[in-house]
Amino acid sequence: MNPVDVALDSIWPAELRTDRLLLRPVTPQDADVVRELLTDERVRAYLGGPASPERVAARQAAYPQTPGAWAIVRITDGRTVGLASIGADPRSEGRAEVSYQLLPSAWGGGLGREAVGAVVSWWTATVPDGGPVVAVTQATNARSRRLLESLGMILVDQLDEHGSRQCVYTPGGDQDDSDLRWLGLTAAHLDEVERRRGAQARATAAGQRLPEDLTILIAEAASLLCPACHGTYGRICAREAGHMPALHLGRASDGGWVAWLEDFPV
Ligand SMILES: CC(C)(COP(=O)(O)OP(=O)(O)OC[C@H]1O[C@@H](n2cnc3c(N)ncnc32)[C@H](O)[C@@H]1OP(=O)(O)O)[C@@H](O)C(=O)NCCC(=O)NCCS
Incomplete structure (x- = not known):
């Protein structure tokens, strides 16, 4: 809670x-x-x-x-x-x-x-x-x-x-x-870093295999995705459940690719 x-x-x-x-x-x-x-x-x-x-x-x-x-x-x-x-x-x-x-x-x-x-x-x-x-x-x-x-x-x-x-x-x-x-300023900086890292990760071979539009996934496919409670409101991780490394990679609510670690307060 x-x-x-x-x-x-x-x-x-x-x-x-x-x-x-x-x-x-x-x-x-x-x-x-x-x-x-x-x-x-x-x-x-x-x-x-x-x-x-x-x-x-x-x-x-x-x-x-x-x-x-x-x-x-x-x-x-x-x-x-x-x-x-x-x-x-x-x-x-x-x-x-x-x-x-x-x-x-x-x-x-x-x-x-x-x-x-x-x-x-x-x-x-x-x-x-x-x-x-x-x-x-x-x-x-x-x-x-x-x-x-x-x-x-x-x-x-x-x-x-x-x-x-x-x-x-x-x-x-x-x-x-x-x-x-300070938290506000750090969060803004962190967001920039996560977006840069997200764009880099999306450009790799593994990143390119991730689905572009997560909203059109059928329920069965969506249920295989990482179910973690993510750091920033509205983010969806496109990796499969239990993925390693722990870095989440997915879409922010505005559609941009981001990579993030769950524990960061954003
Ligand atoms: C936001 C909201 C509560 C502001 O109401 P408000 O009555 O304008 O705000 P206040 O209570 O601060 O009152 C300030 C006004 O009362 C006047 N006032 C009169 N007597 C006063 C007194 N004893 N003490 C303080 N102000 C007084 C002030 O001069 C000021 O006038 P002004 O707006 O012409 O400058 C109201 O517009 C509202 O409910 N909006 C819709 C919901 C919303 O948008 N909420 C915000 C997001 S959560």
């Missing part, structure tokens, strides 16, 4: 209070707000667009079971105005990611900032072994970036995901020179 999930499990359920908000675990009674958030064009503008009815139903069922998923309740009127969550970041093992969304009627009053600030401070103070925390937001999501920057969070990395440029923020201040910053 990812160390972030382990840390969360040990302290969940948790409630957070700020001057104007209560963050409490999502319940099945929040289903209407979940649907509203997932289908609102403005809320979903930088999150892949409005979700399908199937996805809405899946999220309505999953949130109440998910450690780290809070409903954001405005104390003055008791209304649920959004969701905030913290969980394992699939891009980097041991790193937590915070996400947040408010109904447009609650924008513009600093409530998002208050909620995200509470989650980040709580994680840092309550979960000392929880690892670094990041927020990932589209480069063009100006409101979200303003929110993070107003909390003093700093931009440590950028990446392309879901067809858009994404900015990775982490708490700043003393952490300006944090492990995370």
